[in-house]
Amino acid sequence: MTTTVRALLFDVFGTVVDWRGSLVEGLQGLSAKHGVQGDWERLADAWRAEAYEAILPQIEARSLPWLPLDEVHRLALDELLPRYGLVGLTTAEVAWINRLWHQLTPWPDAVPGLTRLRQGYPVCALSNGNVSLLLDMARHARLPWDMLFGADLFQRYKPAAEVYLGACALLDLEPEQVMLCAAHNGDLQAAKELGLATAFIQRPREKGPAGGEVSAGGWDLEASDLQDLADQLGLPAMEGERAEPGD
Amino acid sequence: MTTTVRALLFDVFGTVVDWRGSLVEGLQGLSAKHGVQGDWERLADAWRAEAYEAILPQIEARSLPWLPLDEVHRLALDELLPRYGLVGLTTAEVAWINRLWHQLTPWPDAVPGLTRLRQGYPVCALSNGNVSLLLDMARHARLPWDMLFGADLFQRYKPAAEVYLGACALLDLEPEQVMLCAAHNGDLQAAKELGLATAFIQRPREKGPAGGEVSAGGWDLEASDLQDLADQLGLPAMEGERAEPGD
Numbered sequence: 001m002t003t004t005v006r007a008l009l010f011d012v013f014g015t016v017v018d019w020r021g022s023l024v025e026g027l028q029g030l031s032a033k034h035g036v037q038g039d040w041e042r043l044a045d046a047w048r049a050e051a052y053e054a055i056l057p058q059i060e061a062r063s064l065p066w067l068p069l070d071e072v073h074r075l076a077l078d079e080l081l082p083r084y085g086l087v088g089l090t091t092a093e094v095a096w097i098n099r100l101w102h103q104l105t106p107w108p109d110a111v112p113g114l115t116r117l118r119q120g121y122p123v124c125a126l127s128n129g130n131v132s133l134l135l136d137m138a139r140h141a142r143l144p145w146d147m148l149f150g151a152d153l154f155q156r157y158k159p160a161a162e163v164y165l166g167a168c169a170l171l172d173l174e175p176e177q178v179m180l181c182a183a184h185n186g187d188l189q190a191a192k193e194l195g196l197a198t199a200f201i202q203r204p205r206e207k208g209p210a211g212g213e214v215s216a217g218g219w220d221l222e223a224s225d226l227q228d229l230a231d232q233l234g235l236p237a238m239e240g241e242r243a244e245p246g247d
Numbered sequence: 248m249t250t251t252v253r254a255l256l257f258d259v260f261g262t263v264v265d266w267r268g269s270l271v272e273g274l275q276g277l278s279a280k281h282g283v284q285g286d287w288e289r290l291a292d293a294w295r296a297e298a299y300e301a302i303l304p305q306i307e308a309r310s311l312p313w314l315p316l317d318e319v320h321r322l323a324l325d326e327l328l329p330r331y332g333l334v335g336l337t338t339a340e341v342a343w344i345n346r347l348w349h350q351l352t353p354w355p356d357a358v359p360g361l362t363r364l365r366q367g368y369p370v371c372a373l374s375n376g377n378v379s380l381l382l383d384m385a386r387h388a389r390l391p392w393d394m395l396f397g398a399d400l401f402q403r404y405k406p407a408a409e410v411y412l413g414a415c416a417l418l419d420l421e422p423e424q425v426m427l428c429a430a431h432n433g434d435l436q437a438a439k440e441l442g443l444a445t446a447f448i449q450r451p452r453e454k455g456p457a458g459g460e461v462s463a464g465g466w467d468l469e470a471s472d473l474q475d476l477a478d479q480l481g482l483p484a485m486e487g488e489r490a491e492p493g494d
Contacts, residue, residue: 122386131418132417132419132420135369138393139369146382147395148394152417153400170400171382172315172317173379
C-alpha cells in the first residue's frame with residue numbers, strides 16, 4: 001500500500017492542532033483581560049458541536065447556503081455567547097474570539113513530524129477550514145504544508161466525496177495514490193470508501209477529559225502521532241528542526 | 248499603498264522561475280542522452296507561444312473545453328515535435344519532456360527574496376499552472392509558498408478577472424489589500440483594473456536574447472528582482488538562507 005502512496009493529506013482540527021486546548025487557553029486570556037468569567041471548556045465543546053453537528057449538516061443538506069467555516073464559527077458563536085452569559089462584548093471582541101481558530105497550537109509532534117514526512121511526500125492540509133484560516137494557522141504554527149486544500153475550494157464539507165476526490169484531482173493522482181491521515185474514524189471511512197489509503201492518528205487528548213476517538217480498525221496504518229507515522233513510512237529522523245518563517 | 252497590502256501574489260513562469268533557460272537545459276539533456284539534435288531555444292519559444300497564444304485563448308473563448316496547463320503544454324508539444332523533426336520519441340519520452348515544466352529553476356534571487364518577503368506577508372503563487380505542477384515545482388525549487396493558487400482552482404486562465412478575484416476571496420481580503428508581483432505588463436494591467444496593488448519585477452533575461460518585458464509604467468512598485476522588492480517593502484535582510492525540504 002505505502003509503495004503506491006504519492007501524497008499525504010491531513011485532517012487539521014484535532015489531528016494536527018489542539019483546537020480545544022487552544023480555544024480554552026485563548027478564552028482564558030479573555031478572563032484575564034476583561035475579568036469575564038466563563039466555563040471555557042464547556043463553551044469550546046459547545047462551539048465545536050454547534051458548528052459541526054448543527055450548522056455544517058444544514059449546509060450539506062442545502063437548507064443553508066454555502067458558508068466558509070469562519071462564518072459557520074461566527075454563527076455558532078453568536079448563538080452560544082448569550083447562553084454562556086457573555087453579553088456586552090464589542091464587535092471587535094467577538095471577532096477576536098472567532099479568530100482564535102486561526103491561531104490554534106499544533107500538537108508537539110506535528111511540526112517535526114510533518115517536516116520529516118515532507119522529505120518523502122507532499123504534505124497537504126485537507127480541512128473543513130477555509131483557505132484563509134488554514135493559511136493564518138500555518139503561519140502562526142509554522143506548519144510546513146505543501147498545499148492547503150480548504151473546503152472553500154470545493155464549497156463542500158467533509159465527509160462529502162467531492163472534497164476528497166477534488167483534492168486527488170488537483171494533485172493529479174488516483175485516490176489509491178493518496179493517504180488521508182486523521183484522528184477521526186468518520187473522516188477516514190469516507191476516504192476509504194472512495195479508494196484512498198488511510199492512517200489513523202491517535203489523539204487521546206483531543207476532547208480533554210472526554211479523551212479522543214479510538215480507532216475503529218481497518219485502516220492501512222495506525223500511528224500514535226506524526227513522528228510514529230514518519231517512522232512507519234520509513235522516513236529518516238532529522239537532526240533537529242529547521243527554521244520556518246512565521247508571522 | 249504598501250501599508251494596506253496584506254498579501255503578495257506572484258506570477259510564476261518568468262517572474263519566479265526561468266522557464267526558458269530551464270526548458271533549453273532540459274532539452275539539451277535529451278541531446279546528450281539520445282543523440283537527438285534540435286534548435287532547443289526555438290522549440291522552447293515556440294512551445295510557450297503555442298500554449299499561450301494559440302491554445303489558452305481558445306479555452307478562454309470556450310472553443311476548447313477547460314484543460315489544465317499540463318494538458319495545454321502536451322497539446323502544444325504534440326503539435327510542435329514533428330515540426331522540429333522530433334519523431335520516434337516514445338510516449339514516456341514525450342511525457343518526460345512535458346514534465347520539464349514541473350522542474351523549472353528559480354531565478355537566483357527568488358528563493359531568498361520570497362523567504363524574506365514571507366517574514367512580512369503571506370506569499371502565494373498566482374499562476375496559470377495547475378496545482379500539481381506548481382506543487383512539484385515548489386518542492387523541486389524549494390519555493391517557500393504559503394499557498395498555491397493554480398488556474399485549475401478557478402478553471403479560468405489569467406488575465407480573466409475570476410483568477411485574481413478568486414484568489415482575493417480565498418484570502419478573505421479586498422483587492423486593494425493584495426499585491427500582484429509580475430514581470431508582465433498584461434498580467435499587472437488586469438490586476439490593476441480590478442483594484443489590486445501591483446509590482447513590476449524586471450526579468451531582462453526571460454526571453455533569452457529577446458530580453459524581457461520593459462515596464463509600461465503606472466505600477467505601485469517596480470523592482471529589479473525579489474530582493475529589491477523585499478528592500479522596498481522594508482523587510483530586513485536575512486542571515487543566510489533557511490533550509491527547506493526538497494524532493
